[in-house]
Amino acid sequence: MKIPAxxxxxxxxxxxxxxxxxxxxxxxxxxxxxxxxxxxGECLTHILASIYIKDKMDHHAVPFNQALRDFSxxxxxxxx
Numbered sequence: 001m002k003i004p005a006x007x008x009x010x011x012x013x014x015x016x017x018x019x020x021x022x023x024x025x026x027x028x029x030x031x032x033x034x035x036x037x038x039x040x041g042e043c044l045t046h047i048l049a050s051i052y053i054k055d056k057m058d059h060h061a062v063p064f065n066q067a068l069r070d071f072s073x074x075x076x077x078x079x080x
Contacts, residue, residue: 001045001075003068005036009050015058018051 009018013033021033025044037043049071056067 001042001049002036005046006049006053006068007064009033009035009046010054010057010064013050015051015054018047018054022047022051 013021017033021031021035022044023029024031025035025040025047031043035043035046037046049068052071052074053064053067056062056070057064062070
């Protein structure tokens with residue numbers, strides 16, 4: 001997970017575009033947006049993170065840094 005790649009997605013794409021990218025990658029289709037990542041798994045991680053963060057920012061008026069912390073905490077909790 002690379003934070004600059006996630007930030008780029010959040011800043012440059014709408015929530016709809018990000019969700020469409022998630023669907024495309026899950027259905028093994030060509031992405032309509034540019035997503036940085038070493039492989040499809042990392043690209044999917046960046047997309048999922050950006051969807052979560054963008055939703056928090058748009059619907060809960062949370063700044064990017066706090067939304068990123070919330071996502072990171074969610075990931076840590078799922079691993080432990």
